[in-house]
Amino acid sequence: MNAIDKLVEHFRRFPGIGPRQANRFVYHLLGQNHASRDDLARLITELKSEAQMCGVCGQFFTKKQPNISKCNICNDVNRDNTVLMVVEKDADLQSIEKGGIYNGYYFILGGIVPILEKNPENKIRIRELEKRIANTSTLSEIILALSATTEGDNTTTYLRETLTPVAKKSDLKISILGRGLSTGSELEYSDPDTISNALRNRS
Numbered sequence: 785m786n787a788i789d790k791l792v793e794h795f796r797r798f799p800g801i802g803p804r805q806a807n808r809f810v811y812h813l814l815g816q817n818h819a820s821r822d823d824l825a826r827l828i829t830e831l832k833s834e835a836q837m838c839g840v841c842g843q844f845f846t847k848k849q850p851n852i853s854k855c856n857i858c859n860d861v862n863r864d865n866t867v868l869m870v871v872e873k874d875a876d877l878q879s880i881e882k883g884g885i886y887n888g889y890y891f892i893l894g895g896i897v898p899i900l901e902k903n904p905e906n907k908i909r910i911r912e913l914e915k916r917i918a919n920t921s922t923l924s925e926i927i928l929a930l931s932a933t934t935e936g937d938n939t940t941t942y943l944r945e946t947l948t949p950v951a952k953k954s955d956l957k958i959s960i961l962g963r964g965l966s967t968g969s970e971l972e973y974s975d976p977d978t979i980s981n982a983l984r985n986r987s
């Protein structure tokens with residue numbers, strides 16, 4: 785496989801990108817000047833040293849100072865520590881933050897559970913979530929905020945089943961987003977008002 789084909793393969797793994805788009809990206813790069821391509825290559829290399837995963841919620845953040853292991857949100861003591869919202873990915877967290885009505889903490893699953901998946905624990909950060917819940921004595925509610933898609937619903941069902949024992953033990957309420965989110969809609973692309981409504985109407 786030559787460099788062009790390899791790069792097309794890489795772009796194909798990006799979310800929402802098909803083979804034709806991946807191909808267009810590579811030919812776009814070929815049309816760029818050296819400086820622009822070098823800049824992109826350098827930025828990709830620097831990602832690892834510039835950004836890191838928050839040790840508490842699992843979202844990625846850029847390190848402004850070395851030796852910081854928590855993101856801005858987890859570091860913010862003014863947030864409501866009785867509620868934890870579970871989302872699939874960083875982009876979902878950003879959509880909810882834009883809505884501006886949620887003031888609790890988050891947990892990023894880092895994936896979703898496909899239908900008929902035999903090993904869901906390999907697809908999402910469920911062990912880390914259980915640990916996070918066990919280590920937070922102030923919690924009274926866990927909000928499962930997954931996209932209103934088939935896989936999102938499947939993930940919600942799995943999370944409910946898995947977390948129910950710990951929720952019962954610690955007297956935690958497990959809630960899900962309300963009907964503000966129409967069927968098939970992805971949290972990432974929902975507008976702030978829709979998300980706010982879904983959050984207010986959670987059950």
Ligand SMILES: [Zn+2]
Pocket residue numbers: 838839840841842843854855856857858859
């Ligand atoms: Zn965090």
